[in-house]
Structures are given as C-alpha cells and as structure tokens.
Amino acid sequence: MPSYDVIVIGGGTNGLAAAHRLQKSGRKVLVLESAATPGGAAVGHEFAPGFRAPGLAHIANMIDPRVASGMALDRQGLSYVAANLTSTAVSATGDHLVLEGAAGAVLKGNISDADRKAWADLRRQLLTFAGALAPFKAMTAPRVAKGVGNEYMRLAKLGLGVRMMGKDDFREFLRMILINVYDVLNDELTDSRLKGLLAFDATLGTWLGPRSPNSLIQLLNRFAGEAAGNRAAIALPKGGMGSVAAAMARAATEAGVTIRTGARVEALIVEEDRTTGVRLDGGEELRAPTVISAISPKTTFLNLVGARHLDTGMMNRIRHMKSRGGAAKLHLALKAAPDFRGADLKSRLVIAPSEEAVELAFNAVKYGEVPDRPVMEIVLPSAHEPGFAPDGKHVVSAIVQFAPHAPKGDPDGIRLEYVRNTLGMLEEHAPGIGDLIEHAEMMMPYDIEARYGMVGGNWHHGELSVEQMLFLRPIAGIAQYQTPLAGLWLASAGTHPGGGISGASGWNAAERIIKEARA
C-alpha cells in the first residue's frame, strides 16, 4: 500500500487547491472524494436527458489568482466564454437596466442622470473598500492572542493600506463596514431595479436580508473577488463550472496528487491524541501524519472526529456555528429560448424588482416557509455555447432565494410549492416560459446538503457573516486552519476567507501547513 504524507478529505475546489500546493511543496498527497467526480459544487451534471447543469455554482467571480496561476488553470484548459459578464436587472415591463463591466461600470437603460452619477460614486467607494479588504483573503486570519504566528509585518502593511485610502474614504469605511446594504442603497440611489440587483447580490448565498445588519460587507466581499483577471467581474467558464473542477483536478493529478473518488471518509483515526489517518465507510484504513479536512467544519468535528476526542467548550462552539443555507438551485430544460421581454440571454438575468422585494423574500424563510415571490439570478449556459442542451433547446440555471433549510412541514411539498412560486415569478418576467419547460430540477437547501454535504445547504460550509469571519471562522480558537487535534487541519470554505468557487481557503491552509512545518 502506498504511503502518503497528507490525506485531504473532500475533493472540492479547496481540497484540490490544498492538495496541489502541498504536493508541489514535496509532500505526497492523497485526495479522498466521496462523489464520482472531484470538484464539489463546481461539478456539472445531467439533470434531464440531453440537458446539463453547469454546477451548483454557475458563475466564476472568486477564483483565487494564486490558485489560478499556481495550478496553471489556463494551461489545464480553463477558458471563459464570457470574461466579464453583463448583468440585466430584468423588469416585468421590459424596461430593463443593464450593468456592463465589472461591478456595473456602465449602466445602460432608462435611468436618471442623478442615479447614474450616484451609482458611479458609490461604485467607486465600494470598490475602494473592497480593494482594501481583498488582500486579507489571501492570508491566514490573524488571531487575537499571543504567540499564534500572526503575520504582523504583512498585517501592518495591509492596515496601512486601509488607512491610506484617504481621510474621507476611511471615515466612510468605518461608518459603512458593518451596516446593512438596504440603508446604503437608499442613502444613495433611487432606482429600484438597481437597488434590487445590488441588494440581491449582497445577500446571495447568505442568511441575511438586505436590511439585516452587516449585509453590506457581503457585497464588499463579492467585489473583492475577481474573475479572469478582472476585479469584481463575473465570468462564465467555457463548458460551465465543471471546467474549473476538471482543470483543478487535472492540475493536481499532473503535479502528482492521487485522487480517489467514491471514497467516503467515515471517521478519523485518532491515536495517542493525534490524527493518524482516516477510515472509509467500507472499513478501509488509510494513514498519513497530516489529515486535512476540506469538508464542512461542523461535519468534520461532529461526525468524523466526535465528541470524545474534543473539549466540551469547543464542541459547543462548533455545534452553534451557524450554517443556514437560504439559496435554492433551479435547473430548467427548455424546448426553446425563453423571452425575458427582449433581455439579452447571454447576460446574467437578475429578477429582484426592488430592495424591498429581496427583503420580503427573506422574511418567509425565517419561519421555515417559502416566499410567494422569490428573487433569482439566471444564467443560460446554452445561450453561450453548445453542449448544455440539444440544438435549439436551452438550459436555465437559476439561484433562487430565499428557501428554507429547515422547512416547516413536508420537505417535498415545500419544494413543490417553491417550484410553483418560482415559475410564477419567471412567467411574470418571461411570459410563456412555463410552456417551454420539458423538465425541472429544484434543489432546496436540504437537497443541497444531502447531495453536496454542505451543512444546512450553506455554500460557505458555515454562514459567512461578520460574527463568523476572520479570527472567528469557523469558530474562535481554530481560525488558523490548525485544530486542537494534532495532525488535523481544516481547509474548506468553512474557514477564512469563505466560499465561492475560489480555492483560497485550501491554498491558505496549505501555506500555513508549510509554514508551521518550517517553524
């Protein structure tokens, strides 16, 4: 049996990034992926005969540039059909507002000059803030403790960078960093389409409404990402997000990483208070001095490690780590192109009529119910390239918010109700779309949990909210990828800096492991 230096549990993007980085550092790495294909949420699947979904994630806006260049993803075949996707705030009257360029650099459509100017100012400001925050994502979060290996020089430099944005911006930064996106939008803008789209983007993948405290930082986090080299841009990988997964898997394999699919880890092997390996569900035991869990921290500690190897206080914090998913994923197989009243099908179509509408859609899930009028983001990969649907037919990939992770009542009934409500909203914005549907697949947060192992169906493997960021991610005390159990490290999106198809957590974890080994 071959021996490994490192076992990575979970072959999602973070697992693959960590594996690649560590293999390149001279370690022998084995990745264990429970699914048939590595890539996690980036893996596409056929949801109806001849129709392919692009992945649970369907756009790229977070890929860590260190991962992209370190793994040479372009050489591994990753390219984009759209490197800077346009967004359309879809109007039910056809009066669409189009945002072109990164973070809506140019507004096209019927909108007042005052709003154009206000948006230009706000956009500049948000991008400045996001730019100051972005570098923190590419490093281990500092901890508020002594002797924990904080990178003080680097932190001082970044801190200075934040301070150097200028007196006025810095004051505004401090004022706005923790407030809600709803207030910011209403302070500056009047156009409900624009406010609706921004409120939607801010709350995408979170358990927050636009009026929830700290929702602005979610928008900043989004703008701190990049795609195809453009800050705050959205890109569509050629072949769907599955191409990202495939390119990462190829890069890792080429570097020498062994990837075993269909291998579900059932438990960690703990001996003498040390992780010495893993046990697969078939009973097979695999050993390595370092084990990295690139799956949810909650699952890692609650299921794989177990209470008897951990302290009560830490177990409490892990149990209480919030991981509520509010986003559902809808895939529609259409027999012809839909018509969103003339909107460009190659753009990202956002149905979020106003910031109020987004807030109202959030209300229902607080009570385990589905909203009557959900809001959503739609991508039609089949409008860009063949391969997703038979000729002339189309695939709709939509993230529909908000959906309950713990529904009150029968989950199947609730799903059906949500499909109905979503189709109602779609019909309003794209009349006739209902008649085009050959097949529909709705993945509720609980379906996403069952299929992808994300606790609560939360994309970030634990909510990315202020109280669970930086030195509090996943929980206080273990924010630097190392766990109290010797030999066990974390690398999933549940660690800093969180999710999105990014690889940043995995890369950071690998860097930390390399640094600790040197120390």
Added chain:
Amino acid sequence: MRMEKLTDPRLHYLTPLRQTPFHPRTAAANRMNSWGPWGGYTTALVFDDEAMEYTAIRNAASVYDLCPMVKYRVRGREALAYLNRLTVRDVGKLSVGGVQYTIWCDDAGKIIDDGTLFRLGEDEYRICCQERHLPWLLDSAFGFDVEIEEVTEEIAALSLQGPCTAMVLRAAGFDVAGLKPFRMATFPFDGGELMISRTGFTGDLGYELWTTPDHALPLWDLLFDAGAPWGIRPIGSNALNMARVEAGFIITNLDFVPVHQAVREDRVRSPFEMGLDWLISWDKGHFTGRRALKAEGEKGSEWAFVGLDIEGNVSAEHSLIYHDKKHEVGHITGAVWSPTCKRNIALAHLKRPYHADKNGNLWVEVYAMRELQYVKLMLKATVCQRPFFKPARRTATPPGAF
C-alpha cells in the same frame, strides 16, 4: 389563597431560601437561631455552641444536614465514557458501590468544580458538588448516550461524622463494620431504603446517609435516639469548616473561584494550581481540558496551593502573604487555630516558586480586631504538609469500637 400564591413560580422571591426536609428538626435544635444560605437553602451555622459542635466531630458523633449539596444523576449506556470525558480522573477504576473524589475542568484546564462521584450501578452514577452545572453537564453529553438530571430535591442526606459514628450506626441497626472508605452499602429503612457511604468532609471516621425526603425525619430521630449514649449532636457549618481546614479539604468559592463564575481572568485555577493534579489520569483517553493541562504541565503553572503553619494563635483567614515582609506572594483562603493539632493552620494560594524553592521567608499579615481596633501582626509562616490532621481511625476497617 396564600398557598396558591406560593405554588406560582413567579412568586419564588417570596421565599428566597428553601427549607431542607430536616428543617423541622434543625429549627427545633437551633438554639442560637443562627442561619446562613447554602445553595438556595436555609442551613444552620451554629446550633448552640460552636466549640462543642467541633468537639463532637473529633470526639463523639456529629450530624450535619447535607441536603443543599447539588446532586446529579448520570445514567445510560455511555455514562462511563461520558464521565471519563467530563472529569479528569479515571472513572473506569471506580467499581459499582464505590465513590471517587474528582474535579472537572473547562477547555483551558481551569477547574469548574470538585465533587464526589458515586457509582450506584453498572450504568448509573451520582455527582455531588457545591455549585450548579446542569448546562455544562448537558453540553458535555452531546455525542453520548447518557441521561442527566438534577436530583438535589429527590434526596435527603445527612453527614454523620466522628470517631463514634460506626457505633452509633450499629446501635441504629446498620452494620457498617465491613464498609471501607469510599464504599457504600444499602439497608432497608422505614419502608424505604437507606444508602450509607463511608465518606465525609471532616477527615475523620464518618458516613454519609442518603434517603428520600419522606424518610428524612424518621432517619434524624433514629440517629439521635441511637446516638444519645455517645453524645451525638447536630453541627452547623462553622464547626464543619474548622474540621475541614484540619483535613485540608477545599470548598468551591471559598478556596477557589469556579471558572464559570470568575469575572477576573486571574482568579481561575488549574488542578496543578490547587494541588489536585494527582487526580489527572493521563492515559485514560481524552477529557475536556486535557490538551491545555498537558501544555501547562510542560510549561509550568503560576500558582500553588499549600498548607501553612503560622506562629501564634491568631487565625489568619483571608490574610495576604509576603515574602521577606515586602513582596506580596499569595493569600490565605481558609484558616483556623486547630484545637486538635494545637497549631495555627491555613490553606493558601502562593505564587510559584514561593510554595517550594523560595518558601523560607514567608510572612502573613494579619489584622487582628482588638476592641474595635485593628492590630497589625506580621506572623512567620511555614509551608507544611496537608492534611494537618489525619487520624488512623479515619481509614481503619473495621472501625474502632469507641
């Protein structure tokens, strides 16, 4: 009308202190009418004469009402595994019918409380302790097939302590001659059951008697009838406190602040700092605080807990301790002039290394109240072995026929 009011839980403030099942007897015996609160109950501090009560502990037989002690029942298939993770001691070594003194810590290895653990059956245990911990006990139960309940009110208990107590029990009809220290036995009593454990808080020969509240008063009456020839008497907390200092026993919130109640970061203590590291079983597997304690064991601790012998006869309770009469290096938490040892003794926290390597020049600053005026004394203190008093009769089996 009044009864109705009292059953309404919102009116709990009308009776801030509850009465124990023995209250009709303790109230009748309390000639000094001296009461203090303990765990939400009214308990006697002194019945009639503190010195005579102390003397009963060391020379005859004494009865102390234990009901306010907090009690939890732990039972289930994984009770043993649960308790091994909760406490620092190896519960696997505790057989059915045995009792273990133990402590439990938080993640940082700081003491939450100490107490006694009774193994009542294969999968059933009882924890007795000073403070309430249900949330922590329940949180610790996550991942274990175990059931935890507070049973303080379901149990009536008396502590029967003193050299003549085995004889008193024999006269009462309970043969405990073969009962070894930290073991228990069950007897039929009053149509119910009486459990007798050879445990106590005085460092003397003694037993603790456990039954249900409905048998409380018959138990009290039986003991006082049977014990009359030996001069049995009820004792209050003051006399017990003297005996426990002689025995070197600690009390939560008197000798250390439990970590869940401490407000000041430097008030919490680890087992190393309370002289309780001997309890830790390093090879039983993981328990809460183990990693922090291992690190502390390697790195060293800040505090030490010691016994002090102080010159003179002025009790030094709550006094500060100085090195070379200049630098403050610790403080005293419990002190008494011991009538039995004829020594002025104390329990103290000392900063390391003043507990050992640098303990040659220690002084206790005592403010003695003499007719409304403090007199400041600097008394020489010597670190010494605990317990201060450890008679052979404490562990002799069968116990002596006094």
